[in-house]
Amino acid sequence: MSRPAEEFISRRMASHRPAPLRKYGPWLRGPNIISFAGGLPDPEFFDHRGLREAYDHVLDTDPGRALQYANGEGEPDLREQAARMLTEEGYATEPADLMITTGSQQGISLIGTVLIDPGDVILVESPTYMSAVRAFGLSGATMISVETDLDGIVPDDLQAKINQYQPKLVYLIPTFQNPTGITIPAERRDAIAEVISRNDILLVEDDPYSELRFFGESLPPLASDPRLEGRAILLSTLSKVLAPGVRIGWLRAPAALKPLFVSAKQAADMHTSAIDQMAAAYYADQYMHDQHRLDPVRAAYRERCECMGSWIDKLFPEGTRRTYPDGGMFIWVGLPDGYDTDQLLGPAIESGVTFLPGSSFYADNPVRSNFRLSFCTHGTEKIEEGVKRLAAAIESL
Template structure:
């Protein structure tokens, strides 16, 4: 008789990790009739399909044996030079050797967590914050401590207090057009963050996937460019929102010692990011005026953001509030007390409209009345139609009688 013993269980970090509410919401909204405000996807019609195809054709014709071979872990020198030039043009002097190319900026964040965090180390984050960052830190075994935010981003006085109490190793921020709120941290607060980090001995992860999608106001300098933060800030960037998410190209810009450790971690993980994708992107950036395309993208996103902002007042129940972003892809909504955005999502999908509930974006106690809406993927007419569908749900709830109504706590 053969004895069969079950294989060992999963690692604790795998057992502790939850699923992605965003990915689950996207799966539920796959039907073409659903108007989804859930995913943070760039508008498909803004993707330069012909230009990107031509870039692949060029590199596969001119240097096929190079682009179909293994490459260096640090990344294609041509791509690193192109990215460094873009950073320098935006007032962050950079060289190709300052950068490590990654498979999307999500991998950059994972490499940073691998390089810096031991199980039990403390990470401080904005509350709410990017959901996948919370998942990344959970996998690393870190202890995540939330810092309150307002309509201008992280509360620096609360940050200073928490720093003194918790002595964290890393601060993670999305300071420009934040995901999920759309808020942008003003320059004075960025200076305060940099000063606190310098005084307390703290690494900063400055995640900037949306910064080039500004459609109102003036560029705010990166934290990485400030004197107090230059030696301790890792800037994470990506081509996903400005060129193509399918190419899966990101990067990190970090002080040399930390960048070297991240490079070794990447070498162990996947050797290097796709050679052909890097080569095509480098050729595209050399031969095309991406900035001109971003002007068009920013105009498109401003039009769509304004359409959603205009419709919110006629869609949401009285007492709701929402952000007014100057760029990016997201509007953050808070419904009146008593509403539960998770409970309402299935009803919204039944009405062929979708959003992402806000609760999973919180590291601390969640606010069930919050939700995130992306305006990027639909034109004004579709946004108006989707908001009308959403309004039907709230009108029904406002009429719903009795103590079970989701509106029961509304003032």
């Protein structure tokens, strides 16, 4: 008798955790649901006219190249634009330093392919980006959380975990972290760079949100610290500042590793869509030199963040804690002890609002009273209504 298909599943996938909202999918598409769950940029700010111009230009001027197979390393024009952007952010970069990826999420997967053997240890923030936990988990990595406070990962505990576990790399989101919104300040970055530089470990820095700052002064990537030369990998993307559907990101890696990343990418998808790369390069050249281009987005996100925070403060139970982001997309909320936000999700959906439970964002030892809210997708009226619905769901517990 033939075995059922599910018995052929690999051990990696058998231990894979599905997204927490998956089982609620049929209830999430209704017009009355207010979703704070996804990190979705507001489509109101997608420059569809500029993008139409970019794609028209590419198809009018070089359709054969745009619709053909491409180089796995990425289109030269796009790598030039990405290098310019990184250099302007304080990380001197040449086009040859970069490889284009199909969104920065692919970069995380490629790191798992190129660098991780089953059982290798990766140190992560507590909490951390849930899709990085899934991607690294599929590579067979053992992920260990490092103590994290309101200034980010704690250097003393980072050193202690390095001593204890001999990790291969540490994965960090230093600016407007997902899920907390926390930004690591300059003094803490300096201490983290010192710890990494004196140990046999790589830094992987994920930087999708830094251009969405609406308070304070910009900070250069942690990976740009001179002590980390040859020891850092930086991931970035256009998904949050152009459009996620274009699926453009890039990976900056030490020269000795870059050819391996290109080989792994070619095995995964041959290359990122040539037409998308060429259109993104044209758009960046024509429009992204303007430092004020994102001012309307930043202003709207700041207003929405403040609106969400103020209603949380008014309506959530006494003892609730939350973060106060200077940019990005997320507020991290901690309900008083005794609440379980996995159990809250069902009543919240029945009330017409969604969020992501905190347990999704921990590599180990999840804190179930925490959860993530995204403030960027909706205007202030919907945010107010959504927080009120969520407060009612909390009260029902």
